[in-house]
Amino acid sequence: MTAAVTAAPPAPSRLADDDLDLLLLIRHFELALLDMFGRGELHGTTHTCLGQEYVPVALRPLLADGDHVFSNHRGHGHYLARFGDPHGLLAEVMGRQGAVCRGVGGSQHILRDRYLSTGVQGESVPVAAGVALHLRRAEPGHLALVHLGDGTWGEGAVYEGLNMAALWRLPLLLVVEHNGIAQSTPTSAQLAGDLAGRARAFGVAHTLVTSTDTNTVRAALAPVLRRVRERGTPAVVELRTHRVGPHSKGDDTRRPEEIGYARAQDWYARYARAYPEQFAAHDERQRRHVAEVVREVAGRPASRWEEAGRG
Helix, strand or coil: CCECCCCCCCCCCCCHHHHHHHHHHHHHHHHHHHHHHHHHCCCCCCCCCCCCCCHHHHHHHCCCCCEEECCCCCCCCHHHHHHHHHHHHHHHCCEECCCCCCCCCCCCCCECCCCECCCCCHHHHHHHHHHHHHHHHHCCCCCCEEEEEEEHHHHHHHHHHHHHHHHHCCCCCEEEECCCCEEEEEEHHHCCCCCHHHHCCCCEEEEEECCCCCCHHHHHHHHHHHHHHCCCCCCEEECCCCCCCCCCCCCCCCHHHHHHHHHHHCCHHHHHHHCCHHHHHHHHHHHHHHHHHHHHHHHHEEEHHHHCCCC
């Protein structure tokens, strides 16, 4: 039940303008966060999705409003692809008025409509299985999607949730952003076997996507989401991606050659080389847009803690 999609040629296919804008919005939003942390303007922690932005962008048109999306600690791109709301997300990270969750969720814990992110690794899978059970009974045709990394497959909750989803035939999709490292531990040092074999053990379909081309990834994912909806059965999609940035703000323990390899695979540089005129105009526009978002949100008053939890 394992299907493989081979890597795209080095030159990526040309993107629609709205896809490129979203990719660049996420990229410059994440860079702005790291810059603000470096200047001491933010507190707590943050985990950027630099290098992995194309995953939620590829998924964006494949998801319906009635689908549930469960994100993780590295979820800014997932949120921005779902809602296109950099003001609300930055206000949440900064604890300013207009924040998505009134400033109490911060970078990792966001709840909006049918979107939920959490920094607790693996927790979302059994929760999403419960949501998928409701969808199967009350809202057929919708699905619950969970974003998780390869490191999360060391959590027992993942297997408990996958077991229930397979046994009960639930519309649950696990999207694994496999970047080869779990915080500071290489996947080869913490994961026995492979994800295809683990999915197979539960009788769950597995699709491997090695391309980082947004159009190619979308084309590979479209039939998977369609099968989950139509058949009401779970699936695992494994995307081989590259984490360009550090685990958190500056804690990158990889060897220089490993970091260099990840950067060489980065979609940002590849699109810039392949389509310089289209890329330069959109890149500058999103760079200015994010700078204006930062300026405007930074000027807002702090979120009022006593308002947290009100409807």
